[in-house]
Amino acid sequence: MKTVIFIFLSCWSISLFASEEALVELTPSEESALSDIGKKASDLVSQRLMDTMLADIKSVGLAGAAHGWSKSVNIINDIADSFELGMVIRRPTYQYRNPVNKPDKTDQIALDYFLSDESEDSRYFTRKIMANNGNRYLYYQPMYVTQKCLLCHSDKMSKDVKTVIEEKYPDDRSGNLQLGALRAVIRVELPESAIESR
Numbered sequence: 795m796k797t798v799i800f801i802f803l804s805c806w807s808i809s810l811f812a813s814e815e816a817l818v819e820l821t822p823s824e825e826s827a828l829s830d831i832g833k834k835a836s837d838l839v840s841q842r843l844m845d846t847m848l849a850d851i852k853s854v855g856l857a858g859a860a861h862g863w864s865k866s867v868n869i870i871n872d873i874a875d876s877f878e879l880g881m882v883i884r885r886p887t888y889q890y891r892n893p894v895n896k897p898d899k900t901d902q903i904a905l906d907y908f909l910s911d912e913s914e915d916s917r918y919f920t921r922k923i924m925a926n927n928g929n930r931y932l933y934y935q936p937m938y939v940t941q942k943c944l945l946c947h948s949d950k951m952s953k954d955v956k957t958v959i960e961e962k963y964p965d966d967r968s969g970n971l972q973l974g975a976l977r978a979v980i981r982v983e984l985p986e987s988a989i990e991s992r
């Protein structure tokens with residue numbers, strides 16, 4: 795009986811260990827290398843999305859722009875690929891419209907940080923994930939709600955925009971945002987090799 799319990803317990807702890815990930819803070823040199831690339835990528839994402847959104851609104855109108863905006867994910871993926879570092883970019887948020895942006899555990903730590911007083915003037919949040927399947931670096935940059943966003947993310951939405959959103963995103967959580975609130979974080983993920991080689 796004792797042996798059975800022992801085997802059970804060791805299998806259990808091995809499987810626990812196998813799925814375990816440790817989250818650690820960065821050394822100053824890691825921090826400097828990561829924040830450099832992370833800022834570049836995040837700023838590019840903000841700029842490219844804004845330019846594309848404004849051009850779309852001009853050419854196909856607000857409802858048309860909203861309808862075609864699932865392309866934002868492709869725009870972000872293309873920016874990540876252009877760095878040729880194995881980069882992955884996402885936009886996690888508690889108020890997700892597209893379920894691919896549902897935050898994981900680490901994203902929640904970053905979001906909670908920017909929602910708290912602790913972040914005050916911080917422009918970014920970083921962590922390293924130590925995991926059996928490869929160590930990774932995470933850079934997070936906050937994104938806030940501006941006037942323009944309310945056109946598609948608040949009760950100020952026009953009727954035709956509302957129709958598009960209800961049809962395409964029945965479980966939308968971003969339909970009632972407030973000006974100045976935290977909208978999301980831009981998450982830039984890099985494999986360890988991308989930072990170590992710097």
Ligand code: HEC
Nearest residue numbers: 859860863864885889890891892895942943946968977978
């Ligand atoms: C023309 C309508 C429109 C405008 C204006 C707009 N958005 Fe969105 N937004 C959308 C749609 C539609 C999606 C879902 C896209 C998808 O399918 O991935 C979305 C998704 C997002 C996401 C991804 C997270 C999620 O909820 O899935 C973020 C972040 C975001 N918007 C931020 C903003 C910000 C910040 C602004 C203002 C600068 C803004 N949006 C303005 C329509 C709009």
